[in-house]
Amino acid sequence: xxxxxxxxxxxxxxxxxxLVELVWRERLPLGMNLLTNDESGHLKVVDFPRGSQARxxxxxxxxxxxxxxxxxxxxxxxxxYADQDDLFEALRDSTRPKTILFQLxxxxxxxxxxxxxxxxxxxxxxDYGLNLPREFATYxxxxxxxxxxxxxxSQSIGNQCLSVSKFLEGNGGIVFAAxxxxxxxxxxxxxxxxxxxxxxTCEEGQLNAIDLLESAAKTRPLCLTFAHSYLFRVVVERPAxxxxxxxxxxxxxxxxxxxRLSSGSRRVLIKGFNNVSxxxxxxxxxxxxxxVFINGIPVGAGARWLxxxxxxxxxxxQEMILDESFYPIGLTFARPMKRESRWGSSFxxxxxxxxxxxxxxxxxxxxxxxxxxxxxxxxxxxxxxxxFFTVPGPIQMSLSRLKDVDNRFHLAIESxxxxxxxxxxxxxxxxxxxxxxxxxxxxxxxxxCDDERKIFVQNLEEHPGE
Numbered sequence: 001x002x003x004x005x006x007x008x009x010x011x012x013x014x015x016x017x018x019l020v021e022l023v024w025r026e027r028l029p030l031g032m033n034l035l036t037n038d039e040s041g042h043l044k045v046v047d048f049p050r051g052s053q054a055r056x057x058x059x060x061x062x063x064x065x066x067x068x069x070x071x072x073x074x075x076x077x078x079x080x081y082a083d084q085d086d087l088f089e090a091l092r093d094s095t096r097p098k099t100i101l102f103q104l105x106x107x108x109x110x111x112x113x114x115x116x117x118x119x120x121x122x123x124x125x126x127d128y129g130l131n132l133p134r135e136f137a138t139y140x141x142x143x144x145x146x147x148x149x150x151x152x153x154s155q156s157i158g159n160q161c162l163s164v165s166k167f168l169e170g171n172g173g174i175v176f177a178a179x180x181x182x183x184x185x186x187x188x189x190x191x192x193x194x195x196x197x198x199x200x201t202c203e204e205g206q207l208n209a210i211d212l213l214e215s216a217a218k219t220r221p222l223c224l225t226f227a228h229s230y231l232f233r234v235v236v237e238r239p240a241x242x243x244x245x246x247x248x249x250x251x252x253x254x255x256x257x258x259x260r261l262s263s264g265s266r267r268v269l270i271k272g273f274n275n276v277s278x279x280x281x282x283x284x285x286x287x288x289x290x291x292v293f294i295n296g297i298p299v300g301a302g303a304r305w306l307x308x309x310x311x312x313x314x315x316x317x318q319e320m321i322l323d324e325s326f327y328p329i330g331l332t333f334a335r336p337m338k339r340e341s342r343w344g345s346s347f348x349x350x351x352x353x354x355x356x357x358x359x360x361x362x363x364x365x366x367x368x369x370x371x372x373x374x375x376x377x378x379x380x381x382x383x384x385x386x387x388f389f390t391v392p393g394p395i396q397m398s399l400s401r402l403k404d405v406d407n408r409f410h411l412a413i414e415s416x417x418x419x420x421x422x423x424x425x426x427x428x429x430x431x432x433x434x435x436x437x438x439x440x441x442x443x444x445x446x447x448x449c450d451d452e453r454k455i456f457v458q459n460l461e462e463h464p465g466e
Contacts, residue, residue, distance in 0.1 A: 070110030150176020249393030278372015300383030
């Protein structure tokens with residue numbers, strides 16, 4: 001019998017604010033990682049994993065999922081079990097809706113549970129604190145043949161010399177000597193011509209380099225000395241959000257740090273990046289949802305609905321998702337629809353639900369790297385979402401090419417949207433400015449500087465013979 005207004009006569013609030021009750025309604029797994037062998041003998045929450053129904057329940061109540069780490073499971077559907085095995089079986093029971101009462105843990109207890117779990121895991125440790133000195137060098141490209149070089153120069157970003165802007169192409173697709181050398185790269189700085197300094201300040205450097213190139217144009221051998229650039233301009237556009245999906249990525253991806261130069265001025269540095277939710281997770285798909293179509297090709301429950309047999313095996317489905325020719329890819333997921341009365345309904349029964357009982361969701365992705373999900377199968381060969389993982393966001397993808405040979409970033413933010421970052425600016429000030437630009441302008445325009453490399457290049461002008 002369902003309780004009506006006449007049955008419920010009074011609402012009583014719990015005095016213990018550490019007690020929180022959540023309700024699971026979807027015919028999907030609960031989505032909780034539990035610690036079953038705690039020394040206290042109680043069932044405790046390790047975490048609510050990414051893309052789980054548990055996280056969705058928290059977000060619906062505007063709770064932070066991490067607040068439940070270390071929490072004790074007190075009751076299920078209003079009943080407190082004296083035996084923890086019975087409590088665990090009540091959690092495993094697949095009827096929906098299901099109410100679970102938690103007692104939130106103190107910070108110390110939550111950290112204790114986390115340490116206990118981590119102690120049983122194998123971890124790979126890397127010494128990121130090792131800061132080896134960096135080495136810089138110029139490189140020479142010698143041209144012996146009296147022929148067109150096929151390289152176009154333009155004023156460098158720092159305006160102190162010329163930089164390689166593009167390679168020219170001859171008639172019939174002929175590749176000229178500069179590109180054919182394989183050593184010169186777009187953006188590299190021309191620092192010497194036949195051993196003579198080709199740098200300067202403001203327009204002086206550009207004019208000096210042009211004069212040297214013109215005077216040596218017919219000279220062979222011709223030796224051009226280059227250095228890698230220390231300034232990089234990157235413009236990242238805010239991706240459009242498709243209906244039903246949530247925006248992921250943006251300035252919050254970037255981890256910033258601060259340092260001070262020998263001159264005493266503060267510099268805001270890019271320290272690293274936080275990964276973001278993949279396309280599938282950000283579109284509202286949850287653990288346990290069924291994958292039914294890939295680019296219109298039925299798989300799992302989709303093949304069963306259409307009467308196509310045999311259905312593609314899990315390894316075949318995974319190969320399809322990894323196949324670059326399938327991208328941009330369209331994935332259709334299905335979930336059993338909620339019913340007016342769900343008492344006694346089971347998500348286990350939903351493993352054989354029909355298309356008339358399904359609610360479907362369509363997700364598109366440009367590449368596999370952006371999906372951020374792992375596909376698994378059930379005991380009866382239904383294809384489901386078994387796990388989620390984070391992926392690089394749009395800003396990280398745009399800046400990843402600027403990592404040095406040590407796979408690190410050595411870049412300070414020189415300017416933001418054309419305005420130089422003042423020496424008094426903190427990392428929080430810079431991050432807030434980036435967030436404002438991302439929201440109002442729909443993009444972030446960054447000029448990044450490798451300060452150590454800059455000093456090296458400038459010293460070449462002062463000591464041209466080195």
